[in-house]
Amino acid sequence: MSCIDEDLIQQYIDEEVQAEESERITRHLAVCPGCAKLVAERRQWALSMKRMIREVADEPVVVPPFVAPAKSVPLGSLRKRLVLALSAACLLAFFVLHWNHPSAEKSAIEDELTILQHSDWPVDANQPFSQQGLQINLIDPEGNVTGYVLE
Amino acid sequence: MKAFDQLYQKHYPTVFRVAVKMLGDSDEAADVVQEVFLTLFQTMEKGMVVEYPLSWLYRTTLNKCIDKQKYNGRFQKLETAPEGQVEFQSIEKQETRIRVQRALGKLKPVERALAVMYSESLSYKEMAEATGIRFSSVGKTLSRTLKKLEAELKNKKYELY
8 A cells, every 4th residue: 555646656757746745755755665666666667658659659750751732722712703804804895895886886976966166256245145146056967057046 | 931841850750650659550640640741831831820839740640640540430450560560570579569559549549649648758738738638637647548558458468369
């Protein structure tokens, strides 16, 4: 029967007890041959256990070269980029097709009216508007000029 | 990455030995160790700091070994000595190795991890960090694990003959 707890003996031989406790155990072992014998046996036993476990893998180890993985773009990021690129292409295609469409050009020309304004028209500011003899000429897409005189 | 290369060269043998003791098979151990270092490489590549690399390596290796054993479904590999090495070993050493491998295979994964780390002379603090056992319980758990291992070894000695 030992005076010291077996778990504590394990910690003592592994040098994992507090300094104060360690000193107390050492002092006890000096005066208690039974415990001293047990601790010596446990120390030998622990060493032999360590050695046996080590022998499971005691061959020299050759370190193989480490092959770093190739840099890969995460799938999520790739998908996001693809969606954005497709959206941009669709928008570009829409604008190109819309503005270059012949009917769109035609309708723009048909609706176009040119107003010629002559700023050097003799205007008498003291006369009423109806007596200014102001003329507005409208030119349609066919080139016909229609004049309107303000009276 | 220079820092990673240094860690790899320095710690590969230790990590490999731990994996062999845990798995009992050097090919599987090599696979696990590659996975462990790949994880470390990716962690460092992201700029994350691994404060205690050796503790991190032990912890990751033990966890991966335990996962591997669960995946393999029960330690058949521990029953045999590594192929190709048998002829170079003495019969006695070979028998001892088989006995220890079998006995380790009978322990619970955490107990086996403790025994393996004890053989690597790790401190109780490092064992606690790697296994998740409370620091104050390491001594007691280790003491019981070693006794259990001893009992298994005694049984295996008779089984072998």
